[in-house]
Amino acid sequence: MSNAIVVRDLRKSYGGVHALSGVSFEVATGEVFGLLGPNGAGKTTTVEILEGYRRRDSGDISVLGHDPGDSPRALREQTGVVLQQSENTPLLTVREVHRQFAGYFAQPRDIDEVIELVGLTHKRDARVRTLSGGQKRRLDLGTALVGDPELVFLDEPTTGFDPAARRSAWDMIRSLRSLGKTIFLTTHYLDEAQQLADRVAVLRAGEIVALGTPAELIGVTRRTEIRHRLDGELVVLETDEPTRVLHELTTRALAEGRELEQLEVRRPSLEDVYLELVEEPGER
Numbered sequence: 001m002s003n004a005i006v007v008r009d010l011r012k013s014y015g016g017v018h019a020l021s022g023v024s025f026e027v028a029t030g031e032v033f034g035l036l037g038p039n040g041a042g043k044t045t046t047v048e049i050l051e052g053y054r055r056r057d058s059g060d061i062s063v064l065g066h067d068p069g070d071s072p073r074a075l076r077e078q079t080g081v082v083l084q085q086s087e088n089t090p091l092l093t094v095r096e097v098h099r100q101f102a103g104y105f106a107q108p109r110d111i112d113e114v115i116e117l118v119g120l121t122h123k124r125d126a127r128v129r130t131l132s133g134g135q136k137r138r139l140d141l142g143t144a145l146v147g148d149p150e151l152v153f154l155d156e157p158t159t160g161f162d163p164a165a166r167r168s169a170w171d172m173i174r175s176l177r178s179l180g181k182t183i184f185l186t187t188h189y190l191d192e193a194q195q196l197a198d199r200v201a202v203l204r205a206g207e208i209v210a211l212g213t214p215a216e217l218i219g220v221t222r223r224t225e226i227r228h229r230l231d232g233e234l235v236v237l238e239t240d241e242p243t244r245v246l247h248e249l250t251t252r253a254l255a256e257g258r259e260l261e262q263l264e265v266r267r268p269s270l271e272d273v274y275l276e277l278v279e280e281p282g283e284r
């Protein structure tokens with residue numbers, strides 16, 4: 001399988017702040033790759049270097065076979081971008097903004113189809129300044145898709161979305177993936193990463209501290225949590241031998257003729273594992 005993105009030992013400082021201290025990873029063609037990490041970890045810096053919007057200090061990068069540092073036109077034609085902060089012309093309508101973006105590409109998609117895809121048909125003729133926060137974010141997503149890109153960068157694409165809108169954005173990302181597009185995503189929603197990403201990298205203070213499929217990351221901890229209430233008090237047992245511990249617990253309760261109130265057995269989620277990974281040394 002070919003790689004859409006290859007990053008080797010990427011470094012970037014802003015004055016004295018080391019935003020990226022030697023980051024390496026690959027993104028396979030057709031993969032949804034999620035970059036996770038706390039505020040200030042270096043996600044946007046990474047994404048914007050890959051997009052060609054920021055300069056790196058050092059490291060080798062290939063995006064669809066190009067070096068984004070050279071800002072090649074061919075790369076712009078094949079990538080779609082949702083920035084973390086976007087500013088669309090407030091006085092244009094949703095349709096006009098899409099038409100403007102379509103003008104940048106040799107073979108754009110049908111704009112009404114894209115507007116439909118992001119769920120803004122009813123706001124087609126509304127001016128951007130009248131849109132809600134979530135609707136503006138949908139507009140950003142639409143403009144990223146107008147050029148029918150092979151590779152889509154999404155920097156926190158669903159921040160501010162209501163739960164239903166988030167689900168429909170997920171469906172859209174899945175349908176892009178099923179068309180063979182490559183998607184590079186950053187998010188603070190761990191359920192989003194778990195749902196969508198084939199692989200995730202966790203960035204902490206400019207370094208990758210974990211990389212793999214969500215299942216692999218969760219698999220690293222063998223811990224299982226067994227919870228119940230005893231006389232109203234919550235009892236939490238953590239174990240890597242859930243069968244034995246559960247057996248002992250239930251045997252004792254049966255012998256004493258007690259019910260284990262609110263008994264629950266749970267495996268850690270990606271969020272639990274993530275929180276452990278980024279716990280320290282904390283933000284700068």
Ligand SMILES: Nc1ncnc2c1ncn2[C@@H]1O[C@H](COP(=O)(O)OP(=O)(O)OP(=O)(O)O)[C@@H](O)[C@H]1O
Pocket residue numbers: 014017018019037038039040041042043044045046084284
């Ligand atoms: N233009 C800039 N000038 C100076 N420092 C910057 C600049 N952009 C980012 N930084 C610093 O680099 C570090 C990484 O920032 P970055 O925006 O890449 O983080 P992030 O992971 O995207 O965070 P968030 O989750 O808040 O979006 C932070 O310490 C930030 O303060």
Ligand SMILES: [Mg+2]
Pocket residue numbers: 043044045084155
């Ligand atoms: Mg960011």
